[in-house]
Amino acid sequence: MASVAPSRLATLARLRSVIFQTSYNPTSQRTGAKYLKRRLRGPSMMDYYPQQLSFSAINKEFKGLDLIDEDEEQRLQDIVDKKKRGKGAPKKAKSAADSRRAQRKR
Template sequence: MASVAPSRIAALNRLRCSIFQTSYNPTSQRTGAKYLRRRLKGPSMMQYYPPDFNFATINKMMPGLNLIDKVEETRLEDVEAMKERGKGTPKKAKTKADSRRTARKR
């Protein structure tokens, strides 16, 4: 019985891959296809953790409770204190002439 030439086996393998739409990898290099086919972890992790509740969402769901978020109040007070000291966010330019870039170019 005669053996089949390796070139014929390679051609047959290439044809099989084109028919069944698999990747042709004659040198057996690592492609990462195993990890790309694997199921994603994100959706199952999102189901594991409960939905995020904070004071804002609870106040929107039940407006009659009027809960006060101490952390948010202190943050707003800190922002006001920074603005009073001149350390707040810069004003937005309403026109092109008001922008800092045009003021620098002059």
């Protein structure tokens, strides 16, 4: 039996990939196609975890209720108290000249 030339087999593989719309990878390099073809995890994760109700979402939906989130109010009060003691977050720089980096370079 006569064997088929390797160039003929390569041409056949290239033609097969065009016809069946697959990727032609004669050098067997890693392409990540396995991960790109895989089903996405996000939608099934969103279905698994139930939607959580929040006070802000309810207040947006029903304008007249004016519900008060006690945990959020406590958090805001804690921030005010920390700022009074000088333990709050630093102020953001309005420009590049106001930043701490610019002051350190001088």
